Amino acid sequence: MNAASIDLVARTRAFVRDVVIPAEPAWGETLREDALAALRAAARDAGVYAPHAPVEYGGLGLALPEWSPVFQEAGYSPIGPAALNCMAPDEGNMRLLEVVAGREQKERYLRPLVQGGIRSAFAMTEPHPGAGSDPEALATTARRVDGGWVIDGEKRFISGAEGGAFAIVMARTEATGEFGAGATMFLTPLDATGVRVGPGIGTIEAAIAGGHPHVVFDGVFVPDADVLGQPGEGxxxxxxxxxxxxxxxxxxxxxxxxxxxxxxxxxxxxxxxxxxxxxxxxxxxxxxxxxxxxxxxxxxxxxxxxxxxxxxxxxxxxxxxxxxxxxxxxxxxxxxxxxxxxxxxxxxxxxxxxxxxxxxxxxxxxxxxxxxxxxxxxxxxxxxxxxxxxxxxxxxxxxxxxxxx
Structure with missing residues (x-):
């Protein structure tokens, strides 16, 4: 690790111990949104916010091989990753958007996600016998229509969907024009017409905000501009x-x-x-x-x-x-x-x-x-x-x- 990364680890360690741990909610309670916002503001002031995210969108731009010591220090508190905005599923979605999304998509989805103004979900897992441990069992479909696609299907265990702004949705697509059949990723607002979030699924852990609910897509239209990457490459x-x-x-x-x-x-x-x-x-x-x-x-x-x-x-x-x-x-x-x-x-x-x-x-x-x-x-x-x-x-x-x- 270089000197800057070593310093970031030390500052993250101090921030989590001095600021985050005293703010941990009591037994059986969850972190309030206003408390999280205050912690994120403090993390920005301390220079430890979004260590993994691109600098141009509000992160620190740390290279992947240097993430672990910082993430471990954040994880020393159950709420530390949320305070630093490096918690799942948002952190994984940031990485995916950074690598695959176009410029306009990054401005619309990645920037507010990094800045902490919204939350997101990754919608791949489905009720049995749909996709779970076997992604090839993907049952949700998207069919081509004028100007975009229409998604139909049901997802389950979609972490972060309750209160999330958008989901990256995996759906099976047929061959169309120059693109082959396969799976396609869609950037889909969770308040779009035809999207229904719920019912929730109770689990034993509580660190991931937004629960793990079912999400139903019933004739949801997604414009071509919100296809993530190329069709068929999901x-x-x-x-x-x-x-x-x-x-x-x-x-x-x-x-x-x-x-x-x-x-x-x-x-x-x-x-x-x-x-x-x-x-x-x-x-x-x-x-x-x-x-x-x-x-x-x-x-x-x-x-x-x-x-x-x-x-x-x-x-x-x-x-x-x-x-x-x-x-x-x-x-x-x-x-x-x-x-x-x-x-x-x-x-x-x-x-x-x-x-x-x-x-x-x-x-x-x-x-x-x-x-x-x-x-x-x-x-x-x-x-x-x-x-x-x-x-x-x-x-x-x-x-x-x-x-x-």
């Missing part, structure tokens, strides 16, 4: 968003796991049991050591995936899948151990640990379940080895019948 564009978005989830939740670990370390230092500090007992030390290992391996894997993603998006997307599985399970283990080390207080409202556990548990499902990613990881490993063998690499499982055993 699945390709989705990779622009999904790889970095997986990693930023890992970064934010790793920050929260560090907060939980600090709580556990403080308890281990202060709690007296059986004539010794809790932290001096072997069983407690084993839990602490395992958490340090999980934190450090997760940090290293995120860092490598971010660097590869910047240099080679295809290879980076594959590695981000590995990082997502590892991080989603490691951060849960760290927080769960912190709960255990804190005993009865760990499961009470006196400490925030059980709230943190609720926040990170869905990550093993969101952005692709661990099982789906493992299936894809194994397939990629098999294909890669087959290519090596086809290029002349010998198989290593050959048995020599004459070899002694």
């Amino acid at each position: 699945f390709r564009y989705a990779q622009v968003r999904l790889g970095p978005a997986r990693l930023t989830h890992c970064m934010r939740w790793l920050g929260l796991a560090r907060r939980a670990h600090d709580i556990a370390l403080d308890r281990a230092a202060n709690r007296q049991l059986f004539g010794a500090r809790l932290g001096d007992l072997g069983l407690a030390q084993a839990l602490i050591a395992e958490s340090v290992i999980d934190l450090e391996t997760t940090d290293a894997l995120i860092d490598k995936a971010a660097r590869v993603l910047e240099a080679d998006p295809r290879a980076g997307a594959a590695l981000s899948s590995v990082a997502k599985v590892h991080a989603s399970e490691a951060v849960y283990r760290v927080i769960d151990r912190a709960v255990q080390l804190c005993g009865g207080d760990g499961v009470s409202s006196g400490l925030p640990l059980i709230q943190y556990l609720n926040e990170v548990r869905p990550f093993r499902i969101y952005d692709g379940s661990s099982e789906t990613h493992r299936w894809a990881i194994a397939r990629r490993a098999m294909r890669a080895r087959d290519r090596e063998v086809a290029a002349g690499e010998p198989r290593r499982d050959r048995v020599d019948p004459g070899a002694s055993r």
